[in-house]
Amino acid sequence: MYLRTRLYRPEGVCLKRHSAEMQGAQSSAHLLLLSCLCAATAGFPFRTPQDLDVTPRVTVLSSGLQGRRFRSSAVNYSTVLLEEDSGRLYVGARGAVFALNASDISSNSTRTIEWEASPEQKHECLLKGKDNRTECFNHIRFLQRFNSTHLYMCGTYAFRPLCAYINEERFVMSSEPEEGRDKCPYGPTTGYTALIIDQQMFTATQYEFRSFPDIRRNSPSPTLKTEDAPTRWLNDAHFVGSALVRESLDGNTGEDDKIYFFFTEKSQEQAAAYSHSRVTRVARVCKGDRGGHLTLQKRWTSFLKTRLSCSLPEYDFHFNVLRSVFTMPGLTPRDTLFYGIFGLEWKNVKASAVCRFSLPEVQEAFEGPYMENKDSDSKWKEYTGKIPDPRPGTCITDTLRARGIDISTSLPDDVLDFVRRHPLMSQQVEPLDRRPLLFRRTTDYTHMAAHVVQGLDGQMYHVLYMGTDEGWLHKAVEVNGQLLIIEELQLFDEPQPVTSLQISTKQMSVYAGSPSGMVQLPLSNCSRYTSCYDCIFARDPHCAWNGATCTDVTARSDRSSLIQDIQQGRIGCEEAQYNVVQRSRSVRVGDDVLLQCELSSNLATPLWTLDGEEVQGYDLNSGFRTGTDGLLIIEARQEKSGLYTCHAVENGIRVAVVAYNVTISLGQPPPPPVEPGHRLSTTRLAPPPEHPSSQAPPLPPTHSERLSPRNMETVYLSLVTILGGLCVVLAVVLTYVGFCLRVGNRGKYSLRAAAAAYPSSKRSRSRKHHRNSSHMELKTISSHCNGNGVCNGGSKLHNGGIEEGGFLQIVPGEGETSTKKEPPPAAPPLPPAPNIPSPECDFPSGLSATLPTVLRRMNGNSYVLLRQSDSENTSPLCSSFAEELNRILEKRKHTQLLPRPDESSV
Structure with missing residues (x-):
């Protein structure tokens, strides 16, 4: 119910009506609250750009999703491999690997490999001080295809990493597990990324228990790693992703393919813009790198790294933590884009931004000036000296081959020594749009996936799917350098982070992993939009209006009659019909x-x-x-x-x-229907109209005339008169009852006496009923009617039933019942009636079988129902009072019944 004191504003904020003094007090309270908020957020690291915060257009709860789910006894579904050609989705969890049907992950065709850590290894893990609830298990951290017949997987195996091959056809481990400490991290949450390229495994993580983070090529020989001395190339790095770019296909220079690694590490630069303790990075190595001959032996000769910038300088927003990265291939390698999810290093502050970077700008940064560190205790500064030739950190090209440098081991020592001391580039990589595509407060995105959809206007639109730390999936489309969130979907009833995301354009599905299971959702649900404008406003490249419904564009071969407006989201529905x-x-x-x-x-x-x-x-x-x-x-x-x-x-x-x-x-609405069998009645009686006998009765008044103030006053006065008459009748009845009880030798009009004279078994039952019910019973001591003026007790009405022992029953509607065990004190004797009836019967006029039900309102909110018990064995001598009472009521048979009484007047 909405009270009159509740006001509404467009923002949904409730206010209250106050006087001028109360409004002044409220303003003071607002100032005080604002001061408290300012004090509480004095250490808040940034100002809030509310105009940049993107709001999802549509919110869909988990109950409204049209998806499929997969769950098992395993947990932590964090590793996903999609095989589009075979229609298989391979999922690595804790202690198990699953092969799911990509078209329906909930089908019964699931195949499983269980790979739990041995009890002995779990015990050793506990001895190392690790958590036996999370860390001392075998978490599958790596799962990729090795060749045409086998997959390769690695697990933490309770802080002793192991790897194994999987026979794809039979889906079993084809050999005994092998050592994996150089390929897989020890813990389930350690930053990690890995790729298998042409049966070569490239990994980046903190491998051993107390080792430094490293980027390695583990096979084939020779194995390579990053340098630790005299200059450490990685400084407490946390890796989130990697990508292969086939740059050898772009141009005629004989350029080698490159592998890019994305991570966050401690800052090394000396600059005002780098005031944060951590920065986001991109590093690269050449796939054909074989290390140096003497200098940088078994070390990368092509390792370079630079900073990724994702910030809002005008608001002093600098996102310095990289959470996820997705590589969007283009028509050519130079068209490759990198989408990154960035956050803040303060754990108690939630905020996310999405920035994208182009491969040419990343390459330009690696071709720019270097940074140097002359002293290990000082910050890095830009290098201004001479750069050796060939340029340090470059891959082998046709130009170098013409000079006799066919492999990295042939590079001069001065070049390799410069690479060892100058791994960091001075030029940072700016976003392609020079600002984030998306900014979200109070949201931490965890993973991302994207694909390209062609709109009806012929343009290619990038559609992104982003999972949050609370189990939501945001679908967004990039339009003119800005991400518009089409919808937000609640994947799980209980909040939990999205740990993996994968898109299948063949199955038109997106797969999301979490600690509890996997969810498969369609890439779009156009049927959710029920009108033309609703479909156009969504700006979903998958959806268009066909004149009757919002349909999936990809399912239509003929698109000539479809309506879609992604650029503006408002054109096309001017002539459309919609129902209100x-x-x-x-x-x-x-x-x-x-x-x-x-x-x-x-x-x-x-x-x-x-x-x-x-x-x-x-x-x-x-x-x-x-x-x-x-x-x-x-x-x-x-x-x-x-x-x-x-x-x-x-x-x-x-x-x-x-x-x-x-x-x-002005009138009152019709009364609500009365439920059958309802015991209470709020019907109000009105006196019949008086008409002269010489004239025909006038037409009944209309509803508005009956409800006029004058008529309502007459009705109230008549009702009070009738109720007063009924009270007089009731007083007469009680007077006769008291007199009869007083004349009898065994009767007093007293609850205490009635309880004392009542049989013990019935008295106990009556007390029990008195405690559990709101009925109040006025019982007579006599049990029969004789010539001494005592009547037969007929039967008593008890909770709707009939029991022995006649009495007058008073039923409170909402009155409280006393819980005291002692009966109330005896009532004083009633005065004798002015006209003493004949002593042949205690009730000279008798009691009818049932008194009419009368509803009284007590204390403004409680109702009391007065009713007389039925009597089956009433003496024939006790019937005149019923006739008299019936005659009294007969005089009021023409009483008018109002359609809806006013309870306040009853």
Whole structure:
């Protein structure tokens, strides 16, 4: 129920109506709250650019998802390998590897390899001080194809990494596990990335227990690694991804293919822009590198690294932690793009940004100036000296081959010595758009996947899927250098991070892994948009309007009749027909009424009109309050009747959603239906109209005439008179009952006496009933009617049933029942009646079988029902009172029944 003191603002913030003094106090309270917030956030590292925070257009809860799920006894589904040709999705978890059907991961065709750590190894893990709930297990960290018949996997194996080959056809380990300490990290959360390229394994992680992070080629011989002295090439690096770029296919220079590694490490530069303790990096090595002959022997000769910049300088935002990276191949290697998810190094601050980088700008940074560090204790500065020839860190090209340098071991020592001391480049890589594509507050993205979709306008659109640390999946499209979040999907009921993401364009599915299982969702769900404007506003490259429904573009061969507007999201539906929900509402004058309007889009704002004119709901005297949940009409007046229409305003377009035909009248709405068998009645009696015998009775008054103030006053006075008469009748009945009880030798009109004279078994049962029910029983001591003035006790009504021992029963409706065990004190004797009846019967006029039910309102909110128990063995002498009472009631048989009584007058 919405109270009149509750106001609404478009932002959905509730206020209260106050006097001038209360408004001043409220302003002071707001200032105090603002001061507290400023004090609490004094150490907050940045200002908040609210205008850049992107809001998802549509929110879909897990109950509304149309997807498939896979779960097992294993946990931590973090490693995924998709084989499009075979239609298999290989998933590595803790202690198991699964081969799922890519078209339906929930099907029964799943194949499993269980690979748990041995009890002995788990015990050794515990002796090392590791956690037996998370670390002392075999977490599968690597799973890729090795050749046409086998897969290769590696696991932590309770802090003793092992690797093994998998026979793809039979899906079993084809050999005994081999040592994996140079290929796999020890722990399940250590930063790690690895690739198998032409049966060569390139890995980057912190391998051994207390070793430094390293980038290695493990096979074939010779194995290569990064340098630790005199200059350490990696400084506490945390790797998140790697990619192979076939640059040998681009141009005629004979350039070697390169492998790019993405990570976050401690800062080494001396610059004001590098004030953060950690920075994001990209490093590269040449696939054909074989190390040096004497200098840099078994070390990379082509290792170089530089900084990736993702920041908002105008807001002093510098995202210095890289969480995930995705490589988007282009038509040529030079068209390759790198999408990265960036965050902040403060763990208690949630924020994410998405930046993309182009391969040519990365190459340009590696061809720029170098950095140097003359003293191990000082910061790195830009190198301004002479650069040896051939250029240090380059791969072998046709030009070098012409000079007799066919392999890295043939490079001069001065070149290799320069590489050893100058692994860092001075020029940083700026985002392709010079700013983040997306910024989100209060959100930590964990993984990303993307693919390209061609729109109806012929342009290629990049569609990104990003998982969060709380189990949500955001789908976004890049338009003109900005990411627009099409929808956010709740993948799991319980919050948990998304640990892996994979896209299948063949299956048109996206796969998301988590600690509890895998989820398969379609790349799009166009049926979610029910109107033309809803479909156009979504700006989803997968969806278009066909005149009747929102359909998937990829499923249509003929696209000539489809409507889509990704660039602007507003053109094409001018002639479309859409249905507006029609509703009616009837209210009384002075009531408050809420007209609800639910908008499916988070980007839409509600706009209300009354008979075509915009409703102004911001003035305190307007009588309206508008908010995200609807329009509140306060103290409705008749002039506010009319057609109220709620419009959704999005992207400059106003679309009607729901219309209310509101009728505000002085009358009361019809009474609600009474449930069958209801014991209480709120019917009000009115006196019959008096008509002169010489004239025909006039027509009955109309409903509005009956409810006029004059008639209502007459009704109230008549009702009070009738109720007073009923009270007099009841008083007479009680007087006769008291007199009969007093004349008898065994009776006193007392609850205490009744309880004492009642049989012990029945008395205990009656006390039990008295404690558990709200009934109050007035019982008579006599059990029969004799010539001494004592009547037979008939039967008593007990919770709707009949029991022995007649009594007058008073049933409170909401009154409290005493829980004390002692009976109340005896009531004083009643005075004798003025006219003593004949002593032949205790009830000279008798009691009818059932007194009419009378409802009384006590203390303003409680109802008491007075009813007389039925009696099956009533003496024939005790019947005159029933007849007398019936005659009294017969005089009121023409009493008018009002359609709905006013409870406040009862």
